[in-house]
Amino acid sequence: MKKVQLNKYTDFIVEETTKLLNIDSPTGYTEEAANWVKVEFEKLGFKATKTNKGGVIVDLTGKDKKNGLLLEAHADTLGGMVATIKDNGRLQLTNLGGMNPNNAETENVRVVTKFDGIYEGTFQLNNASIHVNGEYNDTKREWDSCEVVLDEDVKSKEDAEKLGISVGDFVCFEPNVRVTKTGYIKSRFLDDKLSVGILLGLAKYISEKKITPKRALYAHITVFEEVGHGGCASVPEGCTEAISVDMGCVGDGLTCTEKQVSICAKDSGGPYNYEIVKGLVEAAKKSGADYAVDIYPHYGSDVEATLEAGNDLKHGLIGAGVYASHGYERSHRDGAENVLRLLIEYAL
Numbered sequence: 001m002k003k004v005q006l007n008k009y010t011d012f013i014v015e016e017t018t019k020l021l022n023i024d025s026p027t028g029y030t031e032e033a034a035n036w037v038k039v040e041f042e043k044l045g046f047k048a049t050k051t052n053k054g055g056v057i058v059d060l061t062g063k064d065k066k067n068g069l070l071l072e073a074h075a076d077t078l079g080g081m082v083a084t085i086k087d088n089g090r091l092q093l094t095n096l097g098g099m100n101p102n103n104a105e106t107e108n109v110r111v112v113t114k115f116d117g118i119y120e121g122t123f124q125l126n127n128a129s130i131h132v133n134g135e136y137n138d139t140k141r142e143w144d145s146c147e148v149v150l151d152e153d154v155k156s157k158e159d160a161e162k163l164g165i166s167v168g169d170f171v172c173f174e175p176n177v178r179v180t181k182t183g184y185i186k187s188r189f190l191d192d193k194l195s196v197g198i199l200l201g202l203a204k205y206i207s208e209k210k211i212t213p214k215r216a217l218y219a220h221i222t223v224f225e226e227v228g229h230g231g232c233a234s235v236p237e238g239c240t241e242a243i244s245v246d247m248g249c250v251g252d253g254l255t256c257t258e259k260q261v262s263i264c265a266k267d268s269g270g271p272y273n274y275e276i277v278k279g280l281v282e283a284a285k286k287s288g289a290d291y292a293v294d295i296y297p298h299y300g301s302d303v304e305a306t307l308e309a310g311n312d313l314k315h316g317l318i319g320a321g322v323y324a325s326h327g328y329e330r331s332h333r334d335g336a337e338n339v340l341r342l343l344i345e346y347a348l
């Protein structure tokens, strides 16, 4: 089998993903990221529209308007929000999405105030000096045992308030994007910015190769996936099928690696549509995409939200394998390329 050369598009995916990863977008605070996404699709020649919720719908055109395919990826990420300003001026947080204090500890953060700009700080265990705190090793890392230490002269609640910090301010965790010589991509929030990058890669491919997809093809870059309702609204008219392009699970008992495209057969929301899963496997085989079919034990997706909202659609889920999900995640450019390869075969 002669495989299509996709190197150029994979380079583009990695570049675009890196740019998006460096725009903070915890769920609920996604405007800058969504605006960036809209412009990037427009630069490739496609019509992109913001939804009222703040997502972006892209018309990738295509022939059969009565049998449309919607691809969903999300630009929102995990994050934190100021829950309490403590008497010592430190900030206690509440989670946005499934952010976990265990793997957020010691991370640099940005606190976004509503009217007074952005402040830097670090998310630390309370009383974080191991030479002082005898309980350091035995303390469970929870939201109330950890705090943001602002890099400002703050000794009291009043000091923090004087800076303009208030309850409800968004807290963005540093993504720490790193692309290795060996092709690994390491960062927080590859879930699901890598997939947004992949859909931009697909758009570039369609545009440069002057392809008219056989079916109407749309992308929805959603912004509330991490809290469960990203894909609920804004299904373009005529869509009969929706596929979430989201992170593929990698871990004990599963077969996928970071270098493969994962096809999800079942997650916490039950089995994906049989016909679609079968079609995705066929497309992977036909295109030569290195793939794995897996069951995700603790996972829900945007496309399930689309169904739960009452849309009559067939649904599926694919994505590049991502290890250490919701922590310091790792994927590989080959994984992204395999998703693109499968999508070219399946959707165009």
Ligand SMILES: [Zn+2]
Pocket (backbone or CB within 6 Å): 074, 191, 192, 225, 246, 247
């Ligand atoms: Zn995701």
